[in-house]
Amino acid sequence: MSVSLPPLFSALRQTLRAGYGWGQLRGDLSAGLTVGIIAIPLAMALAIAVGVAPQHGLYTVLVAGSLTALFGGSRFNVTGPTAAFVVILLPVTQQFGLGGLLLCTLMAGGILIVLGLMRAGRLIEFIPYPVTLGFTAGIGIVIATLQIKDLLGLQLAGPANNYLEQLSGLWHALPSLQLGDSLVAVVCLAVLLIWPRWVPKIPGHLVALAVGALLGLLLENLHIPLATLGERFSYSLNGVEHPGIPPFLPAFVWPWQLPGADGQPLAVSFELFRQLLAPAFAIAMLGAIESLLCAVVADGMTGSKHDPNGELIGQGIGNMIAPLFGGITATAAIARSAANVRAGAYSPVAAIVHAGVVLIAIVFLAPLFSYLPMAALAALLLVVAWNMSEPRHVQHTLRIAPRSDVMVLLTCLILTVLFDMVLAVGVGLLLAAGVFIKRMSDLTDTAALPKDFHQALNDLPEHVLAYAIRGPLFFGAAEKALSVLRRFTPGVKVVIVDISAVPLLDMTAIAALDNVLRDYRAQQVGLVLSGPTPRVRLQLRRAGMEQVDGQLAYVRDLPHAKAKALRWLTPKTDAALEVV
Template identity: 55%
Template sequence: MSRAPRRFQAQLPLPGRALLNTWREGYTPGKLKRDVLAGLTVGVVAVPLSMALAIAIGVAPQHGLYTAIVAGAIIALTGGSRFNISGPTAAFVVILFPIVAEYGLGGLLVATLMAGLILMALGLARLGSLIQYVPYPVILGFTAGIGVVIALLQVPGFLGLSDIALGSSTLNNLVVIGRALPELSPPDLCIGAATLATLIAWPRLKTPIPAPLVGLSVGTLVALMLAWGGIEVATIASRFSWEADGVAGSGIPPFAPSFALPWQLPGANDDPLTVDFALIQALLGPALAIALLAAIESLLCAVVADGLTRTRHDSNAELIGQGLGNVIAPFFGGMTATAALARTATNIKSGACSPVAALVHSLVVLLAVVALAGAMGYVPMAALAALLFIIAWNMSEARHFVHTLKSAPGSDVAVLVICFLLTVVFDMVIAVAVGMGLAAALFIRRMAKLTHTRRLEAPEPAAAFPDGVAHYRVSGPLFFGAAEKAMATLRVIDRDVRIVVLEMQEVPSLDASALVAIDTLRRELAERGVGIIVVGLAPRMVLKLKRTGIRRQAGRFAVVRQLEQARRLARRWLEFRSEKPA
């Protein structure tokens, strides 16, 4: 094989890069033991979280478990991070809840499939590194907003307000919850408060037993005690039911996930979806938002994992792995998945060495579904709501939010607050789009301020240009936001000036707008009999001028490398006014 194909192959994103690198470095029985123990720990944490997050977006809890099983395993096998644990995450609640409300489970799974294809395309196009350009105020703004929305959506479950239905409008949900407050259920509130207190206090004991497991166990025990006293509360078993192959039951079906076409599962109004262009068009916006958020969350999670373990991930392979997981999971009833920071950190702290730990985590969740589905049906809804309160608080990063408000520049604070408010009041799709637009506009404004043009005077007479020559220096990038401002200065020159020398060593880039501005300036000055000599422009930018045809046009226009060359050429032009440009 020739060298060129080898180089080409090395540049292609390789699915499963993390697993392959682990195998090449040598995988020992000791590492396997550590991975198994870490996977057991994370799997125990993932079971209650997966159920809670599925319920939070309005679908049955088993779909969250199926996500951790199928997507978690596939992403571990095909991703680019050794330590990422993937499954349902709180970040998607704000996006997925409106999809479920309008299109049902079928619409959710189709949107997940579309998002997976987008993620794979991003990875294959090697765009993993572009995610790092999402500004921090945008990320912090919409994550804090998501935390607020998640917490609001859990209030009915926490208070036992079972007869109200929430929609996608936060303001309307506030009104609905406020009107229903007199009907709150003291038993559900008692269970929620006990679970919440346990979840807050347990981590302070520094024990290896995960707080979600203990908190839900306490809430379930309180619910059982109330049931013995004849007081019934809402549980997974009382809220959800299932039917498969003529067998029906309540709670979570005790079966492994099975293959089914996503669009044949119930959609809006409990009917299968009709997949057509109208549906694809309607779900394209949410799918793009899902893909963007999944990419951001997964790659940020991988970066944090690299910092904790001093390793390196392959961002493009990770995007491909996340895409494959989200493409395949919907065919087994799994919803949107991405890397979860809390579960990944738990994985690392538990001693994980490779993606094998994530595979073990998926097997633990599968075992819980098959063997403990009946027991999980006793978990009260109020306890799950309390768990989601903690998730929402952690996701909001309230301390970082307040610190940024106090310390960041005013423009960044404005972006942060706008993203936060748009996420809470409208939705995350609008928040991210507006936030990115504002951040880009502010960046353009800041870069434009770095670009300026000023006239120079020679420090020594021997180095000066002859009379009739104006010497200017252009500094900073010439792009659409700054090119016209930089060129406008050159249009106001003295009447006796016959040649303008532009020193452009400090211009790092030119875009199409800058090329047009230079050509326009050349034409305007040529009409007045004034020539232009450009000095020090980088070769790649000189090539851009040639491609646009500026150097081939009529009029005195030349590009030279050194200032001394410009002096000699200026003298020739002044001495021989009739001579054509070089």
């Protein structure tokens, strides 16, 4: 008996089989340097967006980015914090603090590993496009709204419990608008939108942040107030507070040793794990969808093929180890992975190099990050939110999609914005499943066969009726399809039903067919099922419906069905069941 091993190092093994030399290494080094530079400000901005200090985003890239590339199943995926997680992680941080967030991430990593071991890597194929598009567009709207506070330098009265309260708080805080923050935001947004058209080879967000930092220094010299990363965040070293982020590597620490929402270490209990289980499961599902979708996009750009189960296990390992070193939730990012491919990446080495670039930035450039204006980081996230919401795709889908798919998309979008993504995806999947069931049931029908349908039906006696059922007989269609057979016509002694176009039965259909047989027995009417597939006939046999008081027969085709019907009508064979 052979035992299948977990698909670890799938991408690396695929790379080695394809061959690896100095030319490929140069491509990986160049791509890793490019993507690493892109990842630094994004990682800090996304960490701030989920309610933790910016260095935790860098730690995420450093640990999860390298481990996922090493153990995962995609050669080109680049892992780190992503905007899609903001709507899930921010409430966890607010309720359970940093310790709760990291513990929840660790639990999500375990779930991802289990999914990979269960070979659930094809999960993405079962998520309808309107559901994915709806909740990603909703996430983009929520992220964009969250950035308004730092874009304009507003002073909010307090945290909001829902999206509508958040909008109300922003409206009432407009009188506190700061000129310096607003000016930096406008300039950075202009650079982010215009620069890629002029110089696409140099990442526009780096130029925008540099311009924002220089403008911030100028405004400070003019004594115009401006919120910076160094003013908002600090770290303690030898009992002395320093602005910005620490210029040293993270230390190992258990998540429950870190402070919760009350500032005290987490009290580990079954109740805590119970409360974190739902968001951990949501994080794992979203992480699986994002990473697998990212791998599919990368495959389309390169012609490669990823290992979905290996990718899930790699993502799980990264999300289990990263929290032990201060890293938050991570998954593959489509924008960074696409940039990785365009920059010449060949293997997971590029993603490992990108993590190394972040390591160098932490050690040598940390003091410079203190000068970054919060408005500049908010402008960066605003553009990220706009891109991830895919307004063109949403508009195109609303214009051409069936009304049922439009309903699913809008429901997911609205629920994501007003409530949360977990509810939106759950309801969206239920709606999509309901739409699918309705469409499949519409394909199943029962119709009377005219005499000229088949030569075998010619000259049938008046007390023999012929029907045909087309389509799958399952719980959504069985009652509708079989109800036609229960409309008795006076004088009918035998009913022929062509089921050659019925690919499957479920238990609801079997139970409904059994009820039809009971009614026929009461009316002394025989039933001939013509052309059942081997699978359907096996299902009926297992249900004990091979022979029912000489009343039911299975035959190969319509000629045999006619012969069986005529044989039943003669008094000599009326009580005998002879299967042709």
